[in-house]
Amino acid sequence: MEIRRNLLRLLALLFAFALVAAACGSSDDDDSSSGSSESATATADDHGDDDDHDHEEEDTGGTLSQDAVEKAVSGEDDGSAAEEEASDCPQDRSTIEGIFAEADCNRDSIIAMITEKMEAGEWGVNDDNHLIGPTGMDIDLNECPGDWSDTHGLSDDTMRFGQTTVQSGNLAAYGNLSLGMEIWFQYINSLDVLSGRDIEFIIKDDGYVAAQTIEYVDELIESGNVLLLQGLGSPNGLAVYDKINDECIPHPFYLSGHPAWGDPELHPWTTSYQMSYSTEAVLWGTWMKVNLADKLPVKVAGLVMDNDFGLAYEMGFESYAEQNPDVVAEYLPVRHDPAAPTLTNEVTTIAAFDPDVFISMTAGNPC
Numbered sequence: 194m195e196i197r198r199n200l201l202r203l204l205a206l207l208f209a210f211a212l213v214a215a216a217c218g219s220s221d222d223d224d225s226s227s228g229s230s231e232s233a234t235a236t237a238d239d240h241g242d243d244d245d246h247d248h249e250e251e252d253t254g255g256t257l258s259q260d261a262v263e264k265a266v267s268g269e270d271d272g273s274a275a276e277e278e279a280s281d282c283p284q285d286r287s288t289i290e291g292i293f294a295e296a297d298c299n300r301d302s303i304i305a306m307i308t309e310k311m312e313a314g315e316w317g318v319n320d321d322n323h324l325i326g327p328t329g330m331d332i333d334l335n336e337c338p339g340d341w342s343d344t345h346g347l348s349d350d351t352m353r354f355g356q357t358t359v360q361s362g363n364l365a366a367y368g369n370l371s372l373g374m375e376i377w378f379q380y381i382n383s384l385d386v387l388s389g390r391d392i393e394f395i396i397k398d399d400g401y402v403a404a405q406t407i408e409y410v411d412e413l414i415e416s417g418n419v420l421l422l423q424g425l426g427s428p429n430g431l432a433v434y435d436k437i438n439d440e441c442i443p444h445p446f447y448l449s450g451h452p453a454w455g456d457p458e459l460h461p462w463t464t465s466y467q468m469s470y471s472t473e474a475v476l477w478g479t480w481m482k483v484n485l486a487d488k489l490p491v492k493v494a495g496l497v498m499d500n501d502f503g504l505a506y507e508m509g510f511e512s513y514a515e516q517n518p519d520v521v522a523e524y525l526p527v528r529h530d531p532a533a534p535t536l537t538n539e540v541t542t543i544a545a546f547d548p549d550v551f552i553s554m555t556a557g558n559p560c
Contacts, residue, residue: 257469257472257475258475259475259478259479259513259516259517262472262475262476262479263479263482266476266479266483280298280299280302281298281302282294282295282298282299282302283295283298318334318343321335322334322335323335330457330461332441332461332462334441336441337440337441338439338440338441341440341441345418345419345420346418346419346420346421347390347420348390349389349390350389350390350391351390351391351392351393352387352390352391352392352393352420353393353395353417353418353419353420354378354392354393354394354395354419354420354421354422354423355395355397355413355417355419355421355422355423356371356374356394356395356396356397356422356423356424356425357397357399357406357409357410357413357422357423357424357425357429357433358370358371358396358397358398358399358424358425358426358448359398359399359400359401359425359426360396360398360400361398361400362400362401362402363401363531363532363557363558363559364401364556364557364558365557366557366558367425367448367556367557368398370425370448371396371425374394375394375396378392378394395413395417395419397409397412397413399426399429401426401429401531402429403426403428403429403431403432404432406424406426406429406430406432406433407432407433410422410424410433410436410437411436414436414437414440414442419442420443421442421443421444421445422437422442422443422444423444423445423446423447423448424444424447424448425447425448425449426448426449426502427449427450427451427500427501427502427505428500428501428502429449430447430449430451430453430454430463431451431453431501434447434453434454434460434463435460437462437463438459438460438461438462438463441462442462443462444462444463444464445463445464446464446465446466447463447464447465447466448466448467449465449466449502450465450467450468450469450470450473450505451469451470451501451502451505452469452470452471452505452509455469470502470505470506470509471505471508471509471512472509473506473509474506474509474510474512474513475509475513477510477513477552478510478513478514478517478520478521481493481520481521481550482517482520485549485550488549489519489520490518490519490520490521490522491520491521491522491548491549491550492521492522492523492524492525492546492547492548492549492550493510493514493521493523493524493525493548493549493550493551493552494524494525494526494527494543494546494548494550494551494552495507495510495524495525495526495527495551495552495553495554496527496529496536496539496540496543496551496552496553496554496555496559497526497527497528497529497554497555498528498529498531498554498555498556498559499528499529499530499531500531502556503528503554503555506552506554507526507528507554510524510526510552510554511524511526523546525542525543525546525548526554527539527542527543529555529559531559533559536559
């Protein structure tokens with residue numbers, strides 16, 4: 194019972210966080226990548242005819258509307274949100290120690306609130322075997338595989354976390370995220386605060402190749418005996434999140450901002466870690482509107498990684514440009530092959546366009 198209770202607390206904590214996103218996308222080495230200037234200037238209207246980018250029509254998930262973004266940036270209160278309770282946590286943001294103290298306090302407050310709701314029966318697994326949580330979250334555990342267990346990957350002394358990520362290739366720099374997580378988990382283990390358990394963090398380097406991600410996820414599910422899975426990269430996540438959700442495996446804090454992650458109806462086990470790329474695109478436009486008011490409308494060019502990651506950015510900003518001709522006069526997305534050794538042609542195309550604003554919609558070595 195103690196193991197079950199602790200696991201349910203963990204699950205509720207994972208699902209309590211907002212379904213928003215953003216981090217790096219990636220290349221799955223398919224034939225959809227293009228380095229030519231001709232394909233680079235393709236618009237969102239072309240995307241629907243491209244079978245290689247069929248994920249682009251996914252629900253926009255946790256994306257905020259333009260109105261919501263502009264009100265947040267301006268500090269305007271639309272009166273629709275409930276008044277937030279004053280925090281009892283210290284707020285000294287002049288030092289690193291003060292920032293961490295506030296974060297620790299806020300985290301403890303959230304955990305206490307979640308624990309209280311679970312012990313009161315408001316959140317957690319109800320009598321119908323549904324996992325219920327904040328904002329109407331309801332997962333029918335009866336639909337999970339017959340051999341599914343809420344203690345899978347959890348023993349008396351170990352919690353096994355699996356991760357697929359990139360530690361080699363053009364985007365290997367993002368492997369440092371996993372290194373940081375590993376160091377943090379080692380620190381947590383040293384504190385002995387997990388009821389006598391240690392976190393065992395199993396990292397698989399998929400090189401940002403979606404086919405390799407699929408292989409490693411299968412391995413982690415079938416023989417890795419993991420409590421949860423975590424990963425990085427838009428094409429990589431899109432390749433495996435159907436199976437992970439079908440298996441009812443927690444898939445929290447995914448390191449990508451693709452808007453597909455905000456899907457509590459069909460993919461409730463997957464949550465994201467950062468802001469949606471679509472919301473970020475609206476923020477770019479809002480920044481131009483506020484800071485370049487005397488130069489509007491402006492010409493904007495974007496260097497776009499030609500995969501699910503970059504195209505989510507491209508389409509997000511293209512939608513903003515179409516809806517705001519008073520802000521954006523022209524928008525030129527220039528795509529590049531994720532594996533291209535140089536970007537001379539693409540940069541030459543952007544320079545010839547002579548934009549007022551340049552946006553980097555790429556990552557890793559291309560930056």
